[in-house]
Amino acid sequence: MDVTVLGSGSAFPGPLRGASALALRLQQGEIWLFDCGEGTQTQLMKSSLRAGKITKIFISHLHGDHVYGLPGLLCTLSLNCNAPPGQQGQCVEIFGPVGLRLYLRVALRVCSSELLFPFTVHELEPTGDQSPPTGLLDPTLTACCPQLHPQERPGRTLRPDPESDCYSLLEDERIVVKAFRLFHRVPSFGFSVQERERPGRLRVELLKQLGLKPGPVFGRLKMGESVTLEDGRVLGPVEVLEPAVRGRKVCVLGDCSGLVGDGGRRACKGADLLVHEATLEDGMQEKAAERGHSTPSMAVAVAQDCSAHTLLLTHFSQRYKPAGGPGEGRDDVLELKRQAELALRGTDTCVVLAEDFLTLPVPLQKHREPQNPA
Secondary structure, three states: OEEEEEEOEOOOOOOOOOOOEEEEEOOOOOEEEEOOOOOHHHHHHHOOOOHHHEEEEEOOOOOHHHHOOHHHHHHHHHHOOOOOOOOOOOOEEEEEEOOHHHHHHHHHHHOOOOOOOOEEEEEEOOOHHHOOHHHOOOHHHHHOOOOOOOOEEOOOEEOOOOOOOOEEEEEOOOEEEEEEEEEOOOOEEEEEEEEOOEOOOEOHHHHHHOOOOOOHHHHHHHOOOOEEOOOOOEEOHHHHEOOOEOOOEEEEEOOOOEEOOOHHHHHOOOOOEEEEEOOOOHHHHHHHHHOOOOOHHHHHHHHHHHOOOEEEEEOEOOOEEOOOOOOOOOEEOHHHHHHHHHHHOOOOOEEEEOOOOOEEEOOOOOOOOOOOOO
């Protein structure tokens, strides 16, 4: 599992930073994309990632620097679709705030864009406390949403669960994905991707001492089943398995000046990697908060509250040049890292600055306590 930054800038794609986009590559090789600012498909082509591996796309909010690249990316994926003649490619699932269906249907229809694969849009219903009143969409606008695009399949409309204060997006035998509420100038969301706990390794030497040979019995024990030995003794998996390994957790937050409710804190608890914006430096905190954005210290406060292992700062104002890059007269982004490190002093959390095309592995943290993804 690893993440690749495809765009680390805010507001617009610049010569040094692309607009917001981040790719999460899972162990099975598929890619999940978080936000899709203008130029994301070009960034993908410059990276080592294969766009055709994208199966799910998560849009945090409907500001252009997070969504303008989505219609073009879908069209490019269609051009590169290698589905057999007469068959459609794999369905791409897209998650985002209410209004995303309308945006995609209009953009694709007006441009007469048809796709060689189906897609579905699952919309998250925001609450009134996620933005100022001026940031909420007029219900009459989305009520007149045109009919489905020819390749669109019906999607779900998701609401927060009152108990967890989170939106349940996906859940299977290997992973659990939730969304949670953030405050911004328009409703914004964060996403938590949690691997399920995996069984510990077999104590092979102990099994050999018991007279067992590698084979189906090993597999049954690994899967948590008990087996009966030749002498009649019942051997349980607890006796021959090392402690279970905690699944990895990656949390990606959209633009925000803070969490809304308690769902985000719970969903991000113990995150191996927390991706948080830091648009402006600490000295501009009032200006950042006024615009619904965060500074390094504000991001650190979230990371500490969640006990995150690594904090990845991103979404920098275009005024901050990449470390060691050109741009005389601009502020150095390293100052944002220094401010975060100062706020993190004395903690176990480390901070990393996002740079376009940076790939950050998410290793298994065997020493960390297992957590229940549900």
